[in-house]
Amino acid sequence: MRRGVRLWGRLGGAALSLVMVAVLGFFLFRVVPGDPVVSMTRGRPTTAAMQAELRAQFGLDRPLHEQFFSYFTSLLRGDLGTSFTFRRPVADVILERLGPTLLLVGTSTVIAVGLGLWLGVRAAWRRDSAFDKATTGVSLTLWAVPTFWLGMLLMMATGELFPSRGMRDTDTAPDFVSQALDVGHHLVLPSLTLVAVVCAEYMLVMRSSLLEEMHAPYLTTARAKGLRDDLVRRRHAVPNAVLPAITLVFLRFGLVVAGAITTETVFSWPGLGLLFYDALTGPDYFLLQGLLVVTAGAVVVMNLLAELLYGVLDPRVKVV
């Protein structure tokens, strides 16, 4: 019974956060300087009457509370509105960019998590060894490097090995295998950049939380039982140390949807990060609101999942 109440409490909290995000999004982006109609018509022959027509078309001439009401009621119906810039439903615009973003950020997050946790465990287990010093040093350096710069550097250093932009070439054969290979080829540099930059985070968290467990008595017991060092680490130390890393991983997975603005910009990857950037220059209110709802929604959902998962991973944590 109490478990059920707690679960509903969690779900309600998540739903409330989403509503707050939707409300915040509306007012937040209205504060962004700039007039969408002026940006839309800038540099073109325009008359005041045409500007007024555009304002009416997008409902920008109505009082703010009316605009908010119609935005919020359509949001409840699942309608995110129409983008000023692309003249298409926001949901469509976001959906077509979601795939590339999930591919790039998802792939590199999985690699970075795997590599980072693995390196973190190794580094902590052999603290102050050459391996520890080298991995910590290298990953910290890469973390400190500006993403933009690293991306450009990789692009230059690899010369003509990898394409410098986008997700696909325009003259690749249309069959699935060629297209998939082409996407893979384009994916190498941007995901390498992302992995290099974020890997350190997982590595350091894993390393420090494992270090805290290193001198725990239960490890001595495990060793005394005659377990091999490898098994002591894998079966006893790591499961106890992995919780903080799990939190981080889920937070990150939530942010996958938000894309990676700088990496996407350097490699002209057609993802959500780029879309966010473009939407801000309008400002394209409906697109910005839609993006905020989608990205914040992903974070909220992932956080919820992480909380639920704690209970499974560690029976001591009674979340649900």
Add this chain to the structure above:
Amino acid sequence: MRVKLCALLAVATTLGLATPPAAAEGRVILKVAIVQQIDSMNPFLAVFQSSTEVGRLMYDYLTAYAADDQRVTEGIANRWEPSADKLTWTFTVPEGKKWSDGQPITAQDVAFTYNLMLTNEVARTANGSFVTNFSSVTAPDDRTVVIRTKAPQVTMLALDVPIVPKHVWEKVTNIKDYANDQMPVVGSGPFVLTEHVAGQFIKLKANKSYWRGAPKYDELHFVYFQNSDAAVQALAKGEVDLVNRMAPAQFDSLKDKPGVTRNKAQGRRFVELLINPGAQTRAGEPIGDGNPALKDVRVRRAIAQAIDLDALVQRVSLGYAEKGAGLVPPVFGKWHWQPGESELRKFDPAAANAALDAAGYPRKADGTRFSLRLTGRAGRAYDEQASEYLKRQLGDVGIALDVRLVSDNQLNEATTVATYDLAFSGWATNVDPDFILGLHTCAQRPGADGKGGTTDAYFCDQTYDELYARQLSEFDEGKRVELVKQMQARFYDQVPAVVLAYENALEAYRSDHFARFTTQPAQGGVIMAQNGMWGYYGAEPAARAATSGSTWVGFAVVAAAVSSLLLAIVVYTRRRKATAGERE
């Protein structure tokens, strides 16, 4: 076992990625880098420069501008005749021109397009200003279009409106939601749109039945870049064939690159420094918070005189610009105005100092007279560098500058509601000067809420407005040119803005793939961003377009090396692990 599986997977992936994609055999493709998003492919909605540029390839206009000298030439119509009272224009659409689906192009298509814009406000979104003066458009037969205007309009041969096929668009019920993505898109231009993936690329195919003759190659691809550095690199690597909008440093970096030819062209753009002349709304109410000292034309002239335009051209534009003067850039030679000896304001700090003293702004104890805000756009190299020069130059005449570099939106907002003293701005001009001149009439100022205006510099001058009205109904071109020059002289004399420089358009192309491009105008003209489609249409492939397979070989070698290294590491750690028990 797991080790072997990993190894196998690594090798397979490497080989897979290293297999060259089945490249398009036998087709000649021109790949162009674009750095601006495409907003819409619907010609009634598309407002971005990149979109209208692609639109020009898909749809002809009623008339066109010749490649060599930009004079008005045949478009959809080949003859035109105004009535004696200049209120009725008759255009003739010749027989023989066809839409890309084989249907004939007729006067009905033209009338349909304009009438759609006259009756549907959404259809006026992009090009509505061209039809505001129309009272009716009819097509008495398939060859004749008759346009009646409310008042005589001199720009009737500069109607930059894509003409769409009636048989396709009459079935469109809702222009607002129509993305125009029924591929291939039926059009009348030299290319046919076949694919558009948002944020990635646009593919067009040569229209073999184009009435001027088919283009000399098969496909035209626009690939999207988010940053111009990557576009320049892609050109250097041969991934794209044509790049424009380069910064001077990027242009210089391609100087000795084999296989690359650079094109330094006279551009349509100019950069200017707005000087808030005491901004007022359309009703004459003050708006914004400009420094009152700038209401005095003597102060504005002194500021203009204190700016060393030559230094800006040499040091900020690295020589890739021409010194500014009138509002129309020299690429439109007929309309361009240069001050005569008596009108010219030479760079002269001493005279500027004297003028400011005389205007009643003596230097204070700290050596300054007053201070001004200079608003520019953060991240735009020109603003960042030029503001440093301006700070020094105006400092020499006792004007302290408070430089504020802000986001694009903030800059637009400041100039729209006149919360600036000095601000950077810039415009791209058209073949007909009406648009750029019209920005400075009193009527373009906004309403009380700062909205509904399109003024550039909050200029409002009776002499200028009278000249503007006269040129708009002056059908004798010689006389109109004279009026247009007088307007520019008046603007220069009243200085609501200083035209700092006419920027060169910096472009480069792979001359090992494409031997030549048609520039507009023929001498010193641009390939991209023309008032037409000649650059893409006239491109001629090099005798043997080189194909490169080397990138894949190199990639395969490196990938193989990396995966063997990974394999070695895995094997090593596994072996260490196997013996871990013993070692402890």
